[in-house]
Amino acid sequence: MNFAYSPRVEALRQQLNDFMERYIVPRIGQWHREVQAGQYPVSFMGDLKALARSEGLWNLFLPALGEDEPGTRLSNLEYAPLAEIMGRVGWASEVFNCNAPDTGNMELLHLFATEQQREQWLVPLLAGEIRSAFAMTEPDVPSSDASNIQTLIQRDGDHYVLNGRKWFITNASHPNCKLLIVMGKSDPQGEAHRQQSMVLVPFDTPGVELLRNIPVLNHVSPEGHSELLLRNVRVPVSYLIGREGDGFMMAQARLGPGRIHHCMRAIGMAELALQLMLERCQERKVFGRYLSQYANLGDRIAESRIAIEQARLLVLKTAWMIDTVGAKAAAREIAMIKALVPRMQAEVVDRAMQAFGAMGLTPDTPLADLYTVARALRFADGPDEVHLRSVARLELAASQERRGGTAAWLKPPH
Numbered sequence: 001m002n003f004a005y006s007p008r009v010e011a012l013r014q015q016l017n018d019f020m021e022r023y024i025v026p027r028i029g030q031w032h033r034e035v036q037a038g039q040y041p042v043s044f045m046g047d048l049k050a051l052a053r054s055e056g057l058w059n060l061f062l063p064a065l066g067e068d069e070p071g072t073r074l075s076n077l078e079y080a081p082l083a084e085i086m087g088r089v090g091w092a093s094e095v096f097n098c099n100a101p102d103t104g105n106m107e108l109l110h111l112f113a114t115e116q117q118r119e120q121w122l123v124p125l126l127a128g129e130i131r132s133a134f135a136m137t138e139p140d141v142p143s144s145d146a147s148n149i150q151t152l153i154q155r156d157g158d159h160y161v162l163n164g165r166k167w168f169i170t171n172a173s174h175p176n177c178k179l180l181i182v183m184g185k186s187d188p189q190g191e192a193h194r195q196q197s198m199v200l201v202p203f204d205t206p207g208v209e210l211l212r213n214i215p216v217l218n219h220v221s222p223e224g225h226s227e228l229l230l231r232n233v234r235v236p237v238s239y240l241i242g243r244e245g246d247g248f249m250m251a252q253a254r255l256g257p258g259r260i261h262h263c264m265r266a267i268g269m270a271e272l273a274l275q276l277m278l279e280r281c282q283e284r285k286v287f288g289r290y291l292s293q294y295a296n297l298g299d300r301i302a303e304s305r306i307a308i309e310q311a312r313l314l315v316l317k318t319a320w321m322i323d324t325v326g327a328k329a330a331a332r333e334i335a336m337i338k339a340l341v342p343r344m345q346a347e348v349v350d351r352a353m354q355a356f357g358a359m360g361l362t363p364d365t366p367l368a369d370l371y372t373v374a375r376a377l378r379f380a381d382g383p384d385e386v387h388l389r390s391v392a393r394l395e396l397a398a399s400q401e402r403r404g405g406t407a408a409w410l411k412p413p414h
């Protein structure tokens, strides 16, 4: 077992860190000022994207690119430490065309779209020219269980007609969001996991209505986690992805690598919170001693480091499994990291906030944003409980297969 990053990954980490230090970190303040002034996308985003692309820091997330598609071919294991670096700044991933949910949508199109669909949507997404959203969750049904969704996709001659309401749709308020991938029911009477289909819906199709950008913990993201109404939205049947009834299966395929990406970014955010806490503890004196000199602060630092390292190793193992045995065989690991990492991030950020005093709750540090992301991640791509349940089920099933294997351990010693 080798825990070292390969020379290639080390070189990319350095290149990415340099890029972050030179071009992104110095613009964090400007990003906030422009967004607050209603300038979105921010004025420098196009230039930074062009620069990142010219440096080869582009589409790092997609391992299975075709030869003629722009990007760096990396495995999930190689990409994981890079996602961690980008994750420290909320908007940085977009500079490298590695931001959710576009990455998941590109992977979906890469795996399942027809040649014509790829030409129309995957090519501009890979080039970073447009943005997209994935619309599954609905206000009226518990969407933790995707088989509950109610949006209807009804065939009418050469068209599908969509009716439904979606919410928390990330990216839907982005001015450049041109595509919705909508999950709905094409066969409400069918077998539970074959009722769903996915359809490509150009955002400007009549009947698509953007109702509101929903604040999360009272924080409004400019790209939006938005509510949408779909009223008699008509699209040609050629806009179906895969076959009718494939929606549930494709949603599972889409979410595996996407969850790893979220987790790696979350580790980057936890790492940033710990670095901020470490410096604060060595600068701030209370009751005559530096915070770092108090044993309980030392414990919090140590607990945070231990938690981050544990989480990182499990995420790297999960990435390695996706690369070697596939997302399906890595289902238990994917569920484990999704249940573990956002909670770890929230705990580490919470400790850092406490070390900063009241300042830790203000926009003068990134901690409030890091906490908001961590808390939201405990829902996005499925709440903790769903992932914990998956792990428990897999453990119980494996135990069934080994049934009786522990009997000898229960026998009395004589």
Ligand SMILES: Cc1cc2nc3c(=O)[nH]c(=O)nc-3n(C[C@H](O)[C@H](O)[C@H](O)COP(=O)(O)OP(=O)(O)OC[C@H]3O[C@@H](n4cnc5c(N)ncnc54)[C@H](O)[C@@H]3O)c2cc1C
Pocket: 101, 134, 135, 136, 137, 138, 141, 142, 143, 144, 145, 167, 168, 169, 170, 171, 216, 225, 376, 377, 379, 380, 381, 382, 383, 385, 386, 389
């Ligand atoms: C910031 C953010 C961004 C998001 N982006 C998107 C997006 O781009 N596209 C999209 O379609 N959706 C998105 N979502 C929605 C997210 O996927 C859903 O909120 C999530 O799947 C849970 O569905 P729900 O909110 O309907 O909760 P419900 O299904 O109503 O569940 C409520 C609660 O029940 C509990 N619960 C659920 N299942 C179990 C169980 N098996 N055992 C025990 N308890 C359980 C959990 O505590 C859960 O929080 C986003 C959410 C957030 C917060």
